[in-house]
Amino acid sequence: MPLRLLLLLMCLCIGSALRAEEVLRIAADRWPPYADQGLPGNGVAVDMVRAALKRAGFASAYIEVPWPRVLHGVKNGEYDLVADAWYTPEREVYGEYSEPYLINRVRLIKRRGSSITFTRLADLYPYRIAVVRGYSYSADFNNDPQLQRVPVFSFVNAAMMLQVGRVDLTLEDEITARHHFNGDLAEVKEQLEFLPVPLAENGLRILVSRHNPRHAEIVAAFDKAIREMKADGSYDALMREHGL
Structure with a gap:
């Protein structure tokens, strides 16, 4: 060779x-x-x-x-x-x-009994929404300048802030949220609920x-x-x- x-x-x-x-x-x-x-x-x-x-x-x-x-x-x-x-x-x-x-189904979460409803992004303008730093939820949600986004470090942090009234809403993939509600957020899950209309898939x-x-x-x-x-x-x- x-x-x-x-x-x-x-x-x-x-x-x-x-x-x-x-x-x-x-x-x-x-x-x-x-x-x-x-x-x-x-x-x-x-x-x-x-x-x-x-x-x-x-x-x-x-x-x-x-x-x-x-x-x-x-x-x-x-x-x-x-x-x-x-x-x-x-x-x-x-x-x-x-x-x-x-595929992830992103849903908004509010305090149980809250009167907040959602069919379009403009419905959310009056409310403080806890979002995880660096997360991308949907192009429209991420880029809308009128939304009051409150950056937090995790969904658990966001849910606890929602429960005590420091924010009005948060959002997360539905499967992830339910996982936390059955685990480390079990004590507050009855005080929170999903809005019926998903934000995005x-x-x-x-x-x-x-x-x-x-x-x-x-x-x-x-x-x-x-x-x-x-x-x-x-x-x-x-x-x-x-x-x-």
């Missing part, structure tokens, strides 16, 4: 080995039941993302940090991807989105940092793996394992 060809094959083998050893750093904030180190598989979203990446040939590791740090870490390349992001065009500057792999996606030179490849491989998992039943099986 010519020396040049031998050297080329050696380089290809070394490159393949390095790629195989690459571990994608997945970041998310605690957001049960989607992301939570205290839950099986670190939550259904993290479990789903890691399963799809594994099928696509990527090793991964999960770290749980506050949401502002998640986004900052993906911006500067500290983390390779966010496990559970809603779409906003601003984030496409520093990350590439996958197709949605789950958002697709849950991974957001891969553009600092990773393989970001487009990772997104394409992830989307393909999710399609395969839905086709062979492993997607539904994983959802059932998490009680969804």
